[in-house]
Amino acid sequence: MYRSDVIGEESERTAFRKAEKKYKIYYDNTKKKKIARPVDLSEVVDFKSILERYNCNGELMGGVSVLKCDFGRPIFCLESRPGFYFIPGALSVEEQCQWIRESLTSFPQPPDRTNHNAIYGSIEDLFVSAKEGKVLVLEERLPDNVSSESEINVIQSDTSAPQWKFVEELGESHGRDASKSVPASVLLRKLRWSTLGLQFDWSKRSYNVSLPHKKIPDALCQLAKRMAAPAMPCGEEFQPEAAIVNYFGLGDMLGGHLDDMEKDWSKPIFGLQSYFPPRGKSREHAPIAMFLRSGDVVLMAGEARECFHDKQLPISVDLRANALI
Numbered sequence: 001m002y003r004s005d006v007i008g009e010e011s012e013r014t015a016f017r018k019a020e021k022k023y024k025i026y027y028d029n030t031k032k033k034k035i036a037r038p039v040d041l042s043e044v045v046d047f048k049s050i051l052e053r054y055n056c057n058g059e060l061m062g063g064v065s066v067l068k069c070d071f072g073r074p075i076f077c078l079e080s081r082p083g084f085y086f087i088p089g090a091l092s093v094e095e096q097c098q099w100i101r102e103s104l105t106s107f108p109q110p111p112d113r114t115n116h117n118a119i120y121g122s123i124e125d126l127f128v129s130a131k132e133g134k135v136l137v138l139e140e141r142l143p144d145n146v147s148s149e150s151e152i153n154v155i156q157s158d159t160s161a162p163q164w165k166f167v168e169e170l171g172e173s174h175g176r177d178a179s180k181s182v183p184a185s186v187l188l189r190k191l192r193w194s195t196l197g198l199q200f201d202w203s204k205r206s207y208n209v210s211l212p213h214k215k216i217p218d219a220l221c222q223l224a225k226r227m228a229a230p231a232m233p234c235g236e237e238f239q240p241e242a243a244i245v246n247y248f249g250l251g252d253m254l255g256g257h258l259d260d261m262e263k264d265w266s267k268p269i270f271g272l273q274s275y276f277p278p279r280g281k282s283r284e285h286a287p288i289a290m291f292l293r294s295g296d297v298v299l300m301a302g303e304a305r306e307c308f309h310d311k312q313l314p315i316s317v318d319l320r321a322n323a324l325i
Contacts, residue, residue, distance in 0.1 A: 019287045045290040047076055047088040069230050078288060083302025085231055086290075090297035095223075102217070107245050108194040111212035115192045120164045126191070129166045129184035136187060138180040139163040189249070196220075196243040207242065216240055231301035 023044070027034040045064075053059050054074055060066065067075040067085060076086045091099070108114045110122035117123075120136065129136075166184060199211035221240050228238035292298070 019289060023289055041291075043289065045288060047086050047290065047296070048293060050076060051088045067230055071230055075230050081288065081303070083231070083300060085299040085301070087227065087230075087297040087299075088293070089295050090227060091295040093295070096295050099220075102220075103194075103245050103247075104188075106217070107196060108191060111214060112194055112196050113199055113211070114194045116187060116190075120187075123164070123187070125166070126184060126188055130188040132168070132184075134166040134168055134184045136164050136182050136184060137167050139165060191247050193247065194245045196245070197240065198242040200242065200244065216243055227297050228299060231299040 023039060023041075025039065026037045028037060045061075050061060050064060051074060053061075054066070063079050065077045065079055067077055069075065071087075073087065073090070076088070078084045078086075104127045108123070108126055110124060114123070116126075123136070195213075197213060197216040198207045198209065199213045200206070201208040201211070220243070224240045225238045232238055
């Protein structure tokens with residue numbers, strides 16, 4: 001998974017932190033709505049424009065090259081970040097819609113885990129329940145040793161977790177006690193991550209093979225193998241073992257971090273609508289800001305595998321290989 005940057009007095013002065021603040025969206029409150037302040041994006045790398053120019057006349061901007069391989073569409077590289085590959089518009093609109101649906105309906109399904117497991121245990125059919133206006137109610141009280149504010153110290157065994165279930169409406173036994181019920185729509189808005197395949201123990205920062213899990217969907221595996229092929233050594237195939245799906249609210253972002261928990265760093269990380277921006281191996285290296293649009297794919301391999309990066313997107317899917325080798 002990843003190690004986050006420590007945001008403190010020192011990091012406030014780093015080149016990466018300055019760039020994060022430069023491109024962060026700030027809002028001005030008015031009586032009617034929030035209005036985003038203008039942001040200078042003139043220095044942001046736009047691979048969509050680069051692709052259009054390349055397809056038109058074969059020209060490339062300085063510092064960008066095209067990977068020579070049999071992929072069927074241009075793959076762009078940053079000469080200053082060896083191992084970084086950008087595939088603009090890799091997914092069709094139909095494919096994007098498919099994976100958005102899967103991210104909301106299938107990926108959060110037990111036994112795969114989400115940030116809600118720590119408080120509510122396994123939650124079935126969250127998206128459907130939200131659409132139907134259902135409410136999650138507590139059947140048993142929380143154990144004294146479980147904090148209702150902890151969303152990272154994931155409960156290891158759901159057998160000891162409090163029993164929650166979705167109901168169409170609150171009965172008299174539940175009353176109006178907010179501590180015993182929560183609308184499914186609220187839980188859906190607060191969904192921040194789900195993990196597929198091998199499950200990650202956030203409290204220990206390692207993969208835990210004892211946690212129940214199911215295989216990564218075959219269609220997602222095949223997509224990952226196809227898209228990650230340009231970054232793989234000749235004759236090798238990407239074998240995804242684990243995936244993390246991040247869900248971002250409006251204005252949310254994941255600060256500078258390093259994906260460092262896999263045992264074998266020689267294999268790339270494959271990301272849908274994912275990384276922004278890649279930088280060097282410390283906070284002192286200035287980052288490269290870039291646009292990521294829906295359907296773009298990013299690969300980080302080789303030296304780029306060790307680069308810090310951050311994210312500010314609605315949904316991103318990262319797949320990792322060789323997590324335990």
